[in-house]
Amino acid sequence: MKKFFSKAICFTIMLMLLSSTVGCGSGTSNEGDNGAKVNDSTEQDVSKKNKGPQVELKVAVFDRGTKGYVADNNFQTKWIQEKFGDPNNIKVTFVPIPRAQEVDKLKVLMASNQAPDICFTYTDSVVVDFAKNGGLTDLTELIDKNAPNLKKFLGEDLLSYGRWDNIQYAVPAKRVMVAAESTFIRKDWLDKVGLPVPKTTDEFYNAMKAFKEKDPGKLGGKVIPYTFAVDPNNLMWGVSPLLDSFKEKISEEDTYSLPNWLVPGFKEGMRFLNKMYNEGLLDPKFATDDGKHNDDNISKGLAGAFIHTFDLTYRAGSFSDKIKTVAPEGQYIPIDPFVNKEGKHLKFKFNPNGLFIIVPKTSQRAAEAIKYLEWMADPEVLFYLQNGEKGVHYLDEKNGIPVNIIPNDKLADDNKANFIDLSIIVNGKEFGSEDKNVEAASYGFPGYEELYKQAYSAAMNDASFMPHLDRAIESKAKYSKVLGEKEVETFIKTITCKPAEFDKTYDTLIQEYLKAGGQQVIDETRAAYKAMKK
Incomplete structure (x- = not known):
């Protein structure tokens, strides 16, 4: 009887430990904030049924002062929360940074240990200074293990632009149009x-x-x-x-x-x-x-x-x-x-990199940050973030490229968009090939489409x-x-x-x-x- 009672206690403790393991954590990875593994769809289903406390991921966003557009609360940020945040048990909070004060504001936030989990800048010297002073997270292993689609989208040559002393301190955004x-x-x-x-x-x-x-x-x-x-x-x-x-x-x-x-x-x-x-x-x-x-x-x-x-x-x-x-x-x-x-x-x-995306050393959400960028590398996600919804933000498509785009001043406030700042892994609209990207860009020059293409071709001829x-x-x-x-x-x-x-x-x-x-x-x-x- 004593032996049976002892076994029952052991079994009960085991069940409690298993329950605790499933119920706790952020739901973003099997290994907490160090995130050696990103959840697959099955694991995400489990996390929905057994959610622990929701974690917060803070993401910087440029505030360009667009009339009627709220940089941290709009249809795009809500869509990001619905499609990325909720399934992964993450509260995505956007932190507006005035575009004209980008560098100065970032330096202040970094110095006061109040920088968002995902920050960015166009200025590589700023990134180098942060790295030299120990202010940035080493993203090398996190990207290698958790972001195969991001690595494929950016490519090794581009990623090297965010690497100093063989450490991946930044994720360089892809510059779509490199012609100068x-x-x-x-x-x-x-x-x-x-x-x-x-x-x-x-x-x-x-x-x-x-x-x-x-x-x-x-x-x-x-x-x-x-x-x-x-x-x-x-x-x-x-x-x-x-x-x-x-x-x-x-x-x-x-x-x-x-x-x-x-x-x-x-x-x-x-x-x-x-x-x-x-x-x-x-x-x-x-x-x-x-x-x-x-x-x-x-x-x-x-x-x-x-x-x-x-x-x-x-x-x-x-x-x-x-x-x-x-x-x-x-x-x-x-x-x-x-x-x-x-x-x-x-x-x-121009160099192939645009923004330098960084994660401050003080951040406890490096794994979630990389998971966010990996999610964004999905072509369907990127397309929506950069173009919005057909019938609302554009009326037609030509060769898979949105045309008859409705300008912001013609949209209701709750549909106003910023199609260049929330898709941070790319600078410019990406449609999967250089030809389509140039074709899409030419639509923005009505009456001069062919001359635009000729100018692009001349700028790229023998360029390095x-x-x-x-x-x-x-x-x-x-x-x-x-x-x-x-x-x-x-x-x-x-x-x-x-x-x-x-x-x-x-x-x-x-x-x-x-x-x-x-x-x-x-x-x-x-x-x-x-x-x-x-």
Whole structure:
């Protein structure tokens, strides 16, 4: 009897332990917050019947101040709660962050240990600083074990952009449109001077000379054949495809390590700009322009050619619309004339990453955070978050792409949407292939759809990503201000000096650049490249 009673007690305790195991926990994983395993559908059914306390996952969201749209309480956030939160026993709380104060607000939240479980920023240096100071969760194992669809969607190359010192500190969002710059020219002016569309650098130069000498726009000497501005934060914007065509082939190590100024051939590209300036083919005010004067040159029909963001020319109310108010026959078309010795039209494209998604070290919901991103990688989930509901947010579909999209100001407040900020694993609308993505994007440029596609194609032709290291270059941050100022000075002075003074001016300024910290940046970058390759 005693023996039987003892066995009964053991059996009862066992039942209590089993019941406790099923009833407790977050329901997000079989192994608590460290989440070595994500629930399958069967486990989720069990969790619905035996739910413990609901856990909270806090997710940052940009607040853009859209009238009538509440960033943390709208049809999308409610849908996320219904489709992701409720089945996984998670309360998803969205934390609005003003878009214009993104970095400053994030730094304050991180410093006070009040940051949401899922944060993000576009600024990689901010992520590096957080990582160096021990403020970020290592996501490597969580992603490897729990996020196969996310890994497939992003790909190893893209994921590497969120990895420093071989640790996955961030999940980089996929940038859908990586095209950067295209070159544009006045097609009506070409026709008037009797020249074909330029296909080489020499033909481009000849067209600029003809625009200057023949004044096809009848502007009475106000013509500016080629216009660009000086942007200290992106100095080569507006000239880089031209300058890249002069560069000579170098080793991969030098590609990572050398600044443009020291790449063989780059000096000759600057000499070419110097020649154009001294022949009156460039805007004489470029050195003091913050960009507004340059845009006015284009909009007012004074410019013959320019290099700009590939799609800007065809946006509603932009250059192609504005020029028709002063020159009804005016037409800017995309061209790709700058070609190097190997017949390549070299140019850069934007890195494949958009947002950097991070989980603060203080978060207790790293497993739930990765599960949220994994759920979002489902094509159906992504489609809804980025497009909404047919008949409510768009009326028709063309090749699986929503068309006749209803703008926010035509929607009731409870249907207003933000289709770019809640699908955080992707920047831009994703439809599964480059062709469909470009087709979908072109619908946003009514009347210019084909020109948009041509501009995209030109921007992507022979384009390559900028070199990416898996570690921070401390000297680059240390000397960034002084080197940035020296680069602006070098750029302006080598373009505007007399041709006979070009070599001396260029060489002197480059030596000053190296002494101001440039050589240390080169040396540290070269060492980092070698370490990365090991």
